[in-house]
Amino acid sequence: MSDFVNNLGNLAEVTNGSYQITLDEQGVHLVVYxxxxxxxxxxxxxxxxxxxGRKISGVNVGLVVRTVKEAAGVAVKxxxxxxxxxxxxxxxxxxxxxxxxxxxTIILPKNSRELTLAEVMEKIHSAGISHGIxxxxxxxxxxxxxxxxxxxxGDRPVDGTDAKLKYFIDMENKGRPMELxxxxxxxxDLNLFTVVNEGDLLAEKIIATPGxxxxxxxxxxxxxxxxxDILMPAGKNVRIEDNKLYAAISGQVQFINxxxxxxxxxxxxxxxxxxxxxxxxxxxxxxxxSIQNGFxxxxxxxxxxxxxxxxxxxxxxxxxxxxGIQGMQRGEVKALENVTAKFxxxxxxxxxxxxxxxxxxxxxxxxxxxxxxxxxxRGIIAGGHVxxxxxxxxxxxxxxxxxxxxxxxxxxxxIRQEYQTLRKELKTAEASLDQAQKALTILKSxxxxxxxxxxxxxxxxxxxxxxxxxxxxxxxxxxxxxxxxIFEETRFGRIxxxxxxxxxxxxxxGTLVKPIRExxxxxxxxxxDGEIKVGSFK
Numbered sequence: 001m002s003d004f005v006n007n008l009g010n011l012a013e014v015t016n017g018s019y020q021i022t023l024d025e026q027g028v029h030l031v032v033y034x035x036x037x038x039x040x041x042x043x044x045x046x047x048x049x050x051x052x053g054r055k056i057s058g059v060n061v062g063l064v065v066r067t068v069k070e071a072a073g074v075a076v077k078x079x080x081x082x083x084x085x086x087x088x089x090x091x092x093x094x095x096x097x098x099x100x101x102x103x104x105t106i107i108l109p110k111n112s113r114e115l116t117l118a119e120v121m122e123k124i125h126s127a128g129i130s131h132g133i134x135x136x137x138x139x140x141x142x143x144x145x146x147x148x149x150x151x152x153x154g155d156r157p158v159d160g161t162d163a164k165l166k167y168f169i170d171m172e173n174k175g176r177p178m179e180l181x182x183x184x185x186x187x188x189d190l191n192l193f194t195v196v197n198e199g200d201l202l203a204e205k206i207i208a209t210p211g212x213x214x215x216x217x218x219x220x221x222x223x224x225x226x227x228x229d230i231l232m233p234a235g236k237n238v239r240i241e242d243n244k245l246y247a248a249i250s251g252q253v254q255f256i257n258x259x260x261x262x263x264x265x266x267x268x269x270x271x272x273x274x275x276x277x278x279x280x281x282x283x284x285x286x287x288x289x290s291i292q293n294g295f296x297x298x299x300x301x302x303x304x305x306x307x308x309x310x311x312x313x314x315x316x317x318x319x320x321x322x323x324g325i326q327g328m329q330r331g332e333v334k335a336l337e338n339v340t341a342k343f344x345x346x347x348x349x350x351x352x353x354x355x356x357x358x359x360x361x362x363x364x365x366x367x368x369x370x371x372x373x374x375x376x377x378r379g380i381i382a383g384g385h386v387x388x389x390x391x392x393x394x395x396x397x398x399x400x401x402x403x404x405x406x407x408x409x410x411x412x413x414x415i416r417q418e419y420q421t422l423r424k425e426l427k428t429a430e431a432s433l434d435q436a437q438k439a440l441t442i443l444k445s446x447x448x449x450x451x452x453x454x455x456x457x458x459x460x461x462x463x464x465x466x467x468x469x470x471x472x473x474x475x476x477x478x479x480x481x482x483x484x485x486i487f488e489e490t491r492f493g494r495i496x497x498x499x500x501x502x503x504x505x506x507x508x509x510g511t512l513v514k515p516i517r518e519x520x521x522x523x524x525x526x527x528x529d530g531e532i533k534v535g536s537f538k
Contacts, residue, residue: 017042017071021050022114028056028079030064034071044068051079054110087112091120093127093151099216102129104141104151115142124151130219131155152217160211160227168201169194169253193266194253195282202253202260205232205243235261250282250300264301272297272312285316290323293331309333309347325349327364339368342376361386375498381405387508388493395499398516402504409493410510410527411486419483426476433469436462495525498537507532 015036022029028051035041044065051059059079067076087109095102104124106115120138132153141149196202208227216222232240237249238260251262264283268276271289278296279285285299290307291314297303303316308323311331319335327347333339335351343359344366355368358376363383366372372388374381379395386392387408398405411419443451443459451459493509497520505516507525514525514532522537 013037014039016040019047019068021047021054022075023054023056023081023112024114025081027077027081028059029075030067030078031073031075032068032071033073041071042068050110056081089113089115089119091123092148093124093129095127095129095217098154098222099218099220100154100156100214100222101150102127102152102217103148104138105148106141106145108145117142129217131215132217154216154222155214157214157222157224158212159225160209162227163208163230164206165230165233166204166206168203169196193279193281195251195280196247196253196262197250197282198247200247201244202238202247203233203245205230205245207243233259235259237262237264252281252283266299271307291331293328319351324359325364355388379498381407390493392495394497396501397497398502398505400502402502405505406508407495407505408508409495410508411483415483415486419480419487422476422480422483426473426480429469429473429476433466433473436466436469440466492526496537497521497523497525 013036016039017035018033019042020031020033022031030047032042032047047064047068048059048061051064056079063076063078067078089109089112090107092105092107093102102124104120106120108115117135117139120142121133121135124133124138129152132155134151134153137149138151141147141151208229210226211224213224214222232243232245234240234245235254235256237247237251239246239248245260247262249262249264251264252266254261254263265286266279266281266283267286267288268279269288270276271292272279272287272295273292276295278298279287280296280298282300284301285297285303287297287303287305287307291297291305291309291312293311296313297305297315298313299316301316302318303314303320305314305319305321306323308326309321309331310326311328313332313334314321315332315334317336318338319333319340321333321339321341324343324345325331325333325341325347326345327349329346331347333341333347333349335353337351337353339349339351339355341349341355341357343361344357344364345360345362347364347366349355349364350367352369354371354373355366357372357374359374359378360380360382361374361384362380364386365384366386368388370389371391372386372393373391374394381392381394381397382399383403383405385406385408389411390409392407392409397407440459440462443455443462446455487510495507495509500519500521501516501523502519503516507514507516509525509527509532512527512530512532520534524535524537525532526535527533
């Protein structure tokens with residue numbers, strides 16, 4: 001262990017002895033500093049030669065030798081100042097091009113007079129330097145004559161930051177298939193379109209900052225550059241509020257000429273298939289091609305399909321299928337208002353208002369909230385079940401082969417089923433309310449003071465149940481009345497055939513049914529006096 005400690009001691013810094021000679025009006029003084037850690041001591045011969053070089057006479061040599069030997073670090077006067085004139089220190093003060101840093105060099109001749117910090121500071125000030133002066137750094141330069149050191153530093157200006165945009169719309173995942181919960185991807189959902197709703201935040205401008213001015217070593221202001229502003233990338237159908245960009249309408253985000261636009265229309269140049277995936281949009285959708293088997297277009301607005309639907313699905317407000325519908329018993333077309341198509345084959349089509357077909361409806365299930373019109377070149381309805389609340393018009397119904405074809409006008413079957421269910425529920429609820437009221441009457445007739453606690457609790461529960469039942473019954477009665485009004489409005493539904501209707505067809509008006517047993521031409525079917533009657537087409 002002692003060897004280890006000794007080795008550590010050997011690692012301590014070795015410092016040689018040193019000396020300092022100063023000259024002033026009181027005389028020549030010598031300070032000798034001892035060495036450290038076995039450093040080399042000062043030699044008196046070196047000091048005497050230095051004094052000779054400085055042309056200092058009358059030196060007390062014995063005192064010099066004793067001062068060197070003692071090396072006490074104390075100033076000892078060794079001679080009178082015999083120099084006719086003490087040399088002046090020389091100063092070099094340099095300022096850099098940006099005036100943010102000043103450097104100092106002090107050159108002391110051998111017979112230089114002693115220099116004070118106050119003198120150095122005065123020189124620095126006389127050079128015009130007034131800001132960021134570092135006294136500690138100046139002291140270090142004074143201790144190393146001939147070396148250069150920084151004596152002052154300015155405060156650099158801080159430039160402002162440029163304005164920038166922060167986007168709140170996800171453009172990075174555009175074109176990436178949606179990842180399912182199990183890690184697989186849905187290749188029918190490709191995220192090709194960025195869709196937003198009215199009022200959605202699209203982008204925010206982080207405003208530019210003005211910057212912070214500085215001061216150079218000469219005390220002059222150093223101006224900062226202000227950050228550059230940018231224009232908000234506002235295109236069509238967006239609004240700006242408090243440096244924020246919002247969608248003014250619901251639609252598709254489009255970047256056009258570096259501006260954000262919201263388009264109410266998505267246009268598919270070709271087919272809706274694996275190249276596009278399913279399309280879901282808050283506005284209108286235009287498909288230049290077709291919707292292929294198993295794919296779907298769903299829009300809050302209108303859907304315009306220039307091709308056909310082949311086993312696909314279309315959902316929208318108004319739907320136009322210029323090339324017709326091949327449902328393949330799996331696709332579906334559902335419109336909030338109207339559907340227009342060239343033909344429907346093996347399809348399922350529902351519209352809240354009218355369905356207009358140019359050529360034919362074959363083996364399909366079709367439901368129109370108001371009218372179903374098939375009056376194009378052929379105007380055929382054959383096979384399947386078609387219905388409309390108000391009117392069905394066609395040229396030909398059925399075929400010579402007596403294919404089963406059902407035409408129905410009047411109340412939607414779903415509404416009819418709702419009506420029947422409501423009537424049953426209403427009857428049950430009214431019976432329950434009657435029982436509750438009778439039970440409460442009995443309980444209230446009892447002496448309240450003698451009534452057991454369990455009877456009191458029962459009376460409270462039955463009172464609450466009575467109010468709940470009464471409210472439910474009131475709601476059901478109102479809905480039954482609404483549906484009965486619908487029945488009344490739709491009892492005038494008609495089916496009009498401008499050419500022929502063949503055996504195998506069946507006419508349904510409300511609850512009335514009429515099978516067609518022979519070919520009838522230019523016929524009109526309507527309900528009157530509790531039966532379906534046949535009149536002329538008009």
